[in-house]
Amino acid sequence: MVPLTLWPWSADVFVGPKFDALRLWVTLAALAVGVQLMATERVAVRLRLPDVFVVVYLVLSVLALALSVDRQTSLYGEPLQQAGFLTSLALIVTYAVARVAVTSLRRLGSLLTTVAIVGTVVAGYGFIQLAHIDPLWSSLPKGRVFSSIGQPNWLAAYLVMTVPITIALMIMAKRKTLSALGAVAVILQVTVVVATRSRSGYLGLATALAIGSLLLIWHIGRENRVRAKAIGVAVVGVAVVIALATALSSASPEVSPSSAIGRAVSILDVGGFDAQRYVALWEVGAAIAVDHPLSGSGQDTYAVMFPTYRDRILEPTYANHFAAFRPESPHNVYLGVASGTGIPALITYFGVIGFAMATLIGTARAGGRVAVFAGAILAALMGHLVTDFFMTMDLSGSWLCWALLGVAISLDQLEMKQSAPVDLAARPNV
Numbered sequence: 205m206v207p208l209t210l211w212p213w214s215a216d217v218f219v220g221p222k223f224d225a226l227r228l229w230v231t232l233a234a235l236a237v238g239v240q241l242m243a244t245e246r247v248a249v250r251l252r253l254p255d256v257f258v259v260v261y262l263v264l265s266v267l268a269l270a271l272s273v274d275r276q277t278s279l280y281g282e283p284l285q286q287a288g289f290l291t292s293l294a295l296i297v298t299y300a301v302a303r304v305a306v307t308s309l310r311r312l313g314s315l316l317t318t319v320a321i322v323g324t325v326v327a328g329y330g331f332i333q334l335a336h337i338d339p340l341w342s343s344l345p346k347g348r349v350f351s352s353i354g355q356p357n358w359l360a361a362y363l364v365m366t367v368p369i370t371i372a373l374m375i376m377a378k379r380k381t382l383s384a385l386g387a388v389a390v391i392l393q394v395t396v397v398v399a400t401r402s403r404s405g406y407l408g409l410a411t412a413l414a415i416g417s418l419l420l421i422w423h424i425g426r427e428n429r430v431r432a433k434a435i436g437v438a439v440v441g442v443a444v445v446i447a448l449a450t451a452l453s454s455a456s457p458e459v460s461p462s463s464a465i466g467r468a469v470s471i472l473d474v475g476g477f478d479a480q481r482y483v484a485l486w487e488v489g490a491a492i493a494v495d496h497p498l499s500g501s502g503q504d505t506y507a508v509m510f511p512t513y514r515d516r517i518l519e520p521t522y523a524n525h526f527a528a529f530r531p532e533s534p535h536n537v538y539l540g541v542a543s544g545t546g547i548p549a550l551i552t553y554f555g556v557i558g559f560a561m562a563t564l565i566g567t568a569r570a571g572g573r574v575a576v577f578a579g580a581i582l583a584a585l586m587g588h589l590v591t592d593f594f595m596t597m598d599l600s601g602s603w604l605c606w607a608l609l610g611v612a613i614s615l616d617q618l619e620m621k622q623s624a625p626v627d628l629a630a631r632p633n634v
Contacts, residue, residue: 205229207326207362207600210352212340216284218354222599223286230294233301241304254559254613257552258299264499264549265292272502273509278544281504282532287540287597288503295606299556302610309574312611316369316577319604323366324389326351330359330396349399358598360405361591363393365584365604367409368416372580404594412587419568419579482535482594484522488513489534492543500546506533509543537592537602560585560612567616578615581608 209225210218269289272278281288306312330351332338348356367390374386397405492501492509501509507530515523533540542550564585567578588605 206603207322208352210354218352219284219286219599223281223291226294226599226603227290230297230301233305234297237301237304250617252559252613254556254609255303257555257559258296261549261552261556262293262296264552265289265296265503265545268499268502268545268549271499272505274502274505277505277508278502282507285504285532285596286599287533287544291597291599291602292503292545295602298603299606299610302607303614306611306614312574312577312615315607315611316373316580319366320370320373320386320389323363323370323393326353326359326366327363327389327393327396330399331392334396334399346401348401349396351396353598353600355598356400357402357404357591357595358601360397360400360402361408361588361595361598361601362604363397364405364408364412364587364591365601365608367393367397368412368580368583368587371416372576376576404591407594408587408591411590412583415586416579416583419582420576481522481525484518484526485531485534486536486539487517488531489536489539489543491517493539493547496543497547500542500544500549503544504533504540506540506543507531533596535594535596537595537597540597556609556613557585557589560609563616564612570616574615578612581612581615584608585612 206222206225206229209221211221214220266289269275269278277288279288279290280286281291302315306315329338330349333341333344333349333351344350349359350356351359353359353362370386370389370393374383374390377383377386394409397409488510489506491513492506495501510526510531514526518526534543538550541553561582564578564582568575568582585605585608588601591601
């Protein structure tokens with residue numbers, strides 16, 4: 205619901221409706237889980253260290269809100285961004301719901317299938333924009349697709365997570381029809397990532413695919429059937445993406461292979477003005493974090509603090525450049541957390557991520573029925589971590605990230621639970 209929500213007839217077409225949808229979903233999901241827990245005698249989820257980190261993160265978020273330089277902004281977030289306390293609270297509840305609700309392989313499969321389907325729908329709308337038949341918008345800003353997400357970099361970052369999950373479902377599908385549909389979905393998603401011209405998306409996708417491939421070859425793909433299927437689909441998929449991009453290049457030059465390669469190569473121009481603009485934003489974010497190390501300046505108050513630091517720490521070229529508009533964030537999620545909520549909050553966030561990564565790696569190496577899914581979630585999270593290094597927080601991508609973190613923390617227990625022997629003597633007679 206969240207990635208697909210938009211309202212073209214308002215000034216805030218994308219972020220505002222997603223903000224409302226996220227809060228609505230979190231409220232309903234929390235109520236449903238609460239009813240489920242009250243109906244059972246005990247909680248099936250064991251409290252673990254990353255859960256403590258998340259609770260600490262929540263406490264630090266409350267502290268950052270209380271001590272914020274602008275409580276109104278910190279509560280709701282910067283307009284058209286909405287990365288304030290209410291969003292942080294929604295993401296934490298999303299993590300908790302995923303931890304409590306995904307207690308079986310069936311539920312895990314349902315969640316991942318939904319992620320793949322929604323990612324395909326989002327990519328499908330992006331493909332419609334690419335073909336210039338969008339009924340809502342007649343033109344694309346700078347020729348870059350944005351789909352229902354609303355911004356090319358955000359769109360690429362979201363699809364970077366759905367691609368490895370869709371690939372895993374395609375590999376594990378028992379029916380050839382489902383495998384074929386999965387292959388089409390992957391090709392569509394990758395093509396739209398290319399069409400976003402997002403350099404952070406390119407880096408994130410390369411990271412996700414590299415991590416997933418290594419896990420598949422070294423640990424997961426012990427069955428020749430699975431490995432051969434994955435390699436075959438990869439070769440055919442790359443060829444189809446190139447052919448599709450070449451065919452579309454006459455109508456959309458930005459998606460041609462040469463254009464995409466040129467855009468990707470520009471990543472290496474670290475000394476150029478465009479790259480150094482990001483560095484300047486990072487410098488300000490780091491300075492705010494150093495000056496407000498414990499609780500930050502308040503969630504999403506970077507734009508409020510920026511003028512104070514701009515002329516003092518930036519070179520005149522970049523200070524004059526940024527004086528013409530209002531930078532909404534440091535374009536680095538980690539610096540955004542450190543400067544807005546404090547360095548301890550960033551440490552606890554990394555603690556959750558680190559524990560999730562270790563759990564996923566262990567589950568993938570151990571093999572079993574969830575090994576491929578563990579590898580896909582790991583690849584998705586790694587890709588997300590890379591894209592977050594170069595962009596502002598996105599509601600759709602962050603929501604999916606926290607949901608996957610919640611699933612990842614308990615994935616090893618899920619596999620043990622599913623593979624545990626059944627005590628036939630304890631079963632009632634039928």
